[in-house]
Amino acid sequence: MFNTKEKYAQIIKTQAKNLGFDFCGIAKAEFLEEEAPKLEAWLNQNYHGEMAYMANHFDKRLDPTKLVDGAKTVVSLVYNYFPESTLPNAPSDLKIAKYAYGKDYHFVIKDKLKTLLQNLQEEIGEIGGRAFVDSAPVMERQWAKKAGLGWTGKNSLLLNRQMGSFFFLAELIIDLEVTPDSAMTKDYCGTCTKCIDACPTDAIVESGVVDGSKCISYFTIELKEQIPQAMKGKFENWIFGCDICQDVCPWNRFSKPHQEAEFLPHQDLKNMTRRDWEEITQETFNRVFQKSAVKRTKLEGLARNISFIKE
Structure with missing residues (x-):
């Protein structure tokens, strides 16, 4: 027989699956001791x-109890x-990252997480918690x-044996005690270095570590100034954005x-x-990207990126 904490875990996973999530895993909310020196470095x-x-x-970032009481x-x-x-149709066409083809994932997934929390409250009882979709200091x-x-791939992304890495991560941090799953300790990348070799800006500086300031995604989305001529x-x-390190990853086969339906391109x-x-x-920008993550760059940013490639 399940004990109560195991039963809760089962309920959470069933409800997550019903909402279309591909995988659901559970961890104890505690200080990420191993990550502290890595983040600092x-x-x-x-x-x-x-x-x-x-x-x-x-x-x-390191302690979820500082984000959610209890x-x-x-x-x-x-x-x-x-x-x-x-996309695109021809090799000479310009490219945007696959995650930005459809409606901004922040909205799509945040709604699902809120529904998940409500469903859990209805089935289990009073649960306090918060939903996170890449919008708060959570080390997802x-x-x-x-x-x-x-496991952490050499490109620093999470890799999953069943589906590679083309997926969003999201979290519910809750004040309910639940039986945790076992952490992934094995690395299935082996000696493969395809992502490191393929990165045109040499942003992957060592296995699992990306110099964010050299990444094409950083230059085309985060950087507000002119892109360096180098x-x-x-x-x-x-x-x-950029999908190069994911496109070459053998796990993405x-x-x-x-x-x-919300992720289908305009x-x-x-x-x-x-x-x-x-x-x-x-x-055109407003019409095509009305609900898209591409809105983050505004037309000015996108035009800067296009002209940088065009020059």
């Missing part, structure tokens, strides 16, 4: 570049975004690994198309040619 190397927010809330459990969830077909990959959902000719037509985006991108107007 990463920040000291200035691998966060202009992303000053990465240096904020150091303690909160936190006992971190529920980590995986949600697939791998598309049925890859580390928690997912602790919850047994995968990066000329290295972007391989990426104008928002297990990726299967998502079933989320019809106009599907048909955009290089010329369409180069001549994009505010009106």
Whole structure:
């Protein structure tokens, strides 16, 4: 027979599956002791570049009890975004990361997490907690690994044996004590270095460590100033984000198309040619990216990225 904590774990996983999450893992909410020196070293190397927010809330990043009063459990969830077909149509066309094809994942998944918490409250009783989707100082990959959902790839992303890495991670931090899953301790990358070898800006400085300030995603999304001239000719037509290290990863041969209608690309985006991108107007930008993560760069940022590749 299940004890109460095991029963809660079963309920959480069943409810998560019913909402379309591909995997759900559970970890005890506690201080991430192993991660503290790694995070400190990463920040000291200035691998966060202009992303000053990465240096904020150091303690909160490592301790979920500082984010949620009375936190006992971190529920980590995986949600697939791998598309049925890859944009663009021609090799010379400009590219955006697959995660940005459809509606902004923050909204889609946050709604699901709120529903999950409500469903758990109805089935179990009063539960306090918060939902997180890449929007607060939560070390999501580390928690997912602790919850047994995968291991850290050489490109620093979480890799899962069943589905690779084209998925979003999200968390529910709750004050309910639940039987945790076993952490993933094995690394299935072996001697493969395809992601390191393929990165055109040499952003992967060592296994599992990415210099964020050299990543194409950083230059095209986070950096607000001009892109350094030293990066000329290295972007391989990426104008928002980058999937190179994921595209070459052998584990992504297990990726299967998502079933989320909200992640389908706008019809106009599907048909955009290089010329369409180069001549994009505010009106087109607003229409095509109305609910998209691409809105983060605004038209000015996107135009800067396009002209950087064009020059």
